[in-house]
Amino acid sequence: MAQRTVLVVLFDDVQSLDVTGPMEVFAGAEKHTPGAYRVRTASLTGRPLRTSSGLTVVPDGTLADAPAPHTLLVPGGQGTRRPAPHLVDWVRAHGPGAERLVSVCTGAILLAEAGLLDGRRATTHWAYCESFARDHPAVRVEADPIYVRDGHVATSAGVTCGIDLALALVEDDLGRDAALAVARHLVVFLRRPGNQAQFSAQLAAQTARREPLRDVQQWITEHPGADLSVDALAARARLSPRHFARAFRAETGATPGRYVDRVRLEHARRLLEDTPDGVEEISRASGYGTPEAMRRAFVKALGTSPAEYRRRFRTAPAR
Incomplete structure (x- = not known):
């Protein structure tokens, strides 16, 4: 050698x-x-x-x-x-x-x-x-x-x-x-793939100053498959939907919907990268509901379908 x-x-x-x-x-x-x-x-x-x-x-x-x-x-x-x-x-x-x-x-x-x-x-x-x-x-x-x-x-x-x-x-x-x-x-990961984002969804947004909003951010991260509508998140923060949406954007720099989109996309990418789960199962676990909804989200954000994303990831030489 x-x-x-x-x-x-x-x-x-x-x-x-x-x-x-x-x-x-x-x-x-x-x-x-x-x-x-x-x-x-x-x-x-x-x-x-x-x-x-x-x-x-x-x-x-x-x-x-x-x-x-x-x-x-x-x-x-x-x-x-x-x-x-x-x-x-x-x-x-x-x-x-x-x-x-x-x-x-x-x-x-x-x-x-x-x-x-x-x-x-x-x-x-x-x-x-x-x-x-x-x-x-x-x-x-x-x-x-x-x-x-x-x-x-x-x-x-x-x-x-x-x-x-x-x-x-x-x-x-x-x-x-x-x-x-x-x-x-x-004491590091063997492989963070090259196509992994520099920022997680949490780092890409600011951390809210107020505790109820920080708790909601954490809840979103831990429960991407849950009901994450503005109404549901506002109720968790004990704020009116209008007040919640305005405060969330002011303190994190992202609308609730945009933040949820980032978390769900990141969760789905990780499951595609690290598990053998099927696209239908991953779409439910990530909060998309259907494979078609997840496909549209992937094409919009990444320019590729979930199946193609997984194929590229697993065949990339950077592994």
Whole structure:
């Protein structure tokens, strides 16, 4: 088995977890399968640098002297918003030579600045997706997934998503058992699929300030198949339907109906991903009532049917 060199690019104001998260995954895989990976870090100068959290990191050496990588990994952080021109030049010159090009969080911005994402699908931290798409119109930015793979190029969303992507790469390289062993050691999920949303429905909305409304949010999450009409939810909050709808939107940023739609869609996606249950059973459990109602919701939100969604998920290489 050929050893894969993973080269992590470092720069001032890099996000430390973008660096250490994937490095821990690859280092753990090396312990599980000796000879699988050689992980190295490098910067323009090779001198110690400070991460965005204030942690000082000492690179293994300079980018000029770095070994030709199998996997070139570019982390994110504040430093990607004002990258040194020489760093962009180095990535532009050496990125195409890597067998696998990977970014974590806003590291995708650096890849885009180097022209390596033109015409490709990519993602980054949710907070920067809009500006990323505006500044780099040649990149097809996908704001929802936690990571996106387009050929030999893989980009991940914010911070901890780099761990998910690294585990997916280890699973590709060494198999599920190796990735599972690393995930267990790090006490993380083996596989959050790349098409999983960056935000759950609860995180996508604000948390209500008032306790009755927070309780209703929790009830919706725990009972997606229940009667979640405005009247029923208002009664649970002990408010009039009109008052409830107005207060819920003011405190969460979403109408009750929109919030319920998000929760039900997320619940149905998880059941399609993680269970063998049939579409009819899942449609009832998720509150859609009929397979046709769930199909319409999936087509509207995701552009695909539940059956096709499950097929794509279970055949995707990102597993």
